[in-house]
Amino acid sequence: MGDITDPRLIYLKGFLFLFAGFLAAAALLLEYPTLRTALLLGCAVWCFARFYYFAFYVIEHYVDPGYRFAGLGSFALYLLRRARTRTTRGPDGGPPV
Numbered sequence: 419m420g421d422i423t424d425p426r427l428i429y430l431k432g433f434l435f436l437f438a439g440f441l442a443a444a445a446l447l448l449e450y451p452t453l454r455t456a457l458l459l460g461c462a463v464w465c466f467a468r469f470y471y472f473a474f475y476v477i478e479h480y481v482d483p484g485y486r487f488a489g490l491g492s493f494a495l496y497l498l499r500r501a502r503t504r505t506t507r508g509p510d511g512g513p514p515v
Contacts, residue, residue: 439463 473493
């Protein structure tokens, strides 16, 4: 299966994610209708969104301009490669200490 290229389908996919998120949040709040649950859910959603922004924008624009975001899987591989490179080199990029 190839990439979606039709802008209408891309918008549909985005709004389906939004709808699914609202549906899941509503189901959780109906199951546990407390202010604490609502606040924790809001905090979790906000934190996950900020992490996604960090992985997508901050790393590419402020930490490593050579990195190109292609999804959270590619970000995980990027971190693993960086960790492996740091263990084979010293902290300043030179030979191992």
